[in-house]
Amino acid sequence: MIAITTDGKKPLxxxxxxxxxxxxxxxxxxxxxxxxFDNKDHALWPGQSVSTRLLVKTIKDATxxxxxxxxxxxxxxxxxxxxxxxxxxxxxxxxxxxxxxxSVIEEGLKPGEQVITGGQFKVQPGSLVTTAVxxxxxxxxxxxxx
Numbered sequence: 001m002i003a004i005t006t007d008g009k010k011p012l013x014x015x016x017x018x019x020x021x022x023x024x025x026x027x028x029x030x031x032x033x034x035x036x037f038d039n040k041d042h043a044l045w046p047g048q049s050v051s052t053r054l055l056v057k058t059i060k061d062a063t064x065x066x067x068x069x070x071x072x073x074x075x076x077x078x079x080x081x082x083x084x085x086x087x088x089x090x091x092x093x094x095x096x097x098x099x100x101x102x103s104v105i106e107e108g109l110k111p112g113e114q115v116i117t118g119g120q121f122k123v124q125p126g127s128l129v130t131t132a133v134x135x136x137x138x139x140x141x142x143x144x145x146x
Contacts, residue, residue, distance in 0.1 A: 001035045003043075003050045012043040012050060063105040069115040070095060070103050079105075080123050082114040088127040 003012045015037035024031055035052070037044060044050070069079045070093065077095055080088045093108030109115065114131060116123055123129070 001033075001055075002053045003035075003037060004053065006049055006051050008051055013037045013039055013041075017054060059104060061111070063109050063111050064102050065105055065109065065115050066117050067098055067101045067103050068117040070098075071120055079109060080116040080120055080125075081109060082116065082129055082131060086129055086131070088116060088123045088125060088129055090125045 001015050001017050003015065004010060005012065015035040017033060018036045019034035021032040021034075033052075033054070065079065071078050071080075075092070077093050079091050079093050081091050083089045091108045094106040096104045096106045098104070116129065
């Protein structure tokens with residue numbers, strides 16, 4: 001179990017799950033867990049509000065896409081993949097779980113495929129799309145007028 005700042009940006013301490021209370025709070029739909037943290041560097045204080053993350057399982061070789069790529073229709077979930085000819089392909093997909101803005105795809109997409117994550121309402125199957133690669137090279141981001 002990891003204790004992190006409430007904004008989810010900075011890990012504070014690692015610990016172990018000690019107790020699970022299986023009584024569900026009907027007003028919030030939550031259960032109580034108790035964890036033990038060594039707190040060697042004194043990052044945790046009594047009464048401090050923190051968020052926690054608990055690793056339940058590790059999924060090996062999972063296909064993961066940004067949650068924005070997953071679209072909903074009356075026929076189920078779908079995403080637009082970019083084909084080799086740079087044309088949009090509608091793919092029916094099956095999502096097993098979503099967390100922290102990412103979705104695990106069980107069916108419909110393979111690792112390495114590109115997906116469209118914004119403006120899908122403008123896209124139709126067969127639409128020509130362009131892709132760009134993010135770069136940290138300042139020279140690559142300059143626009144040159146000729």
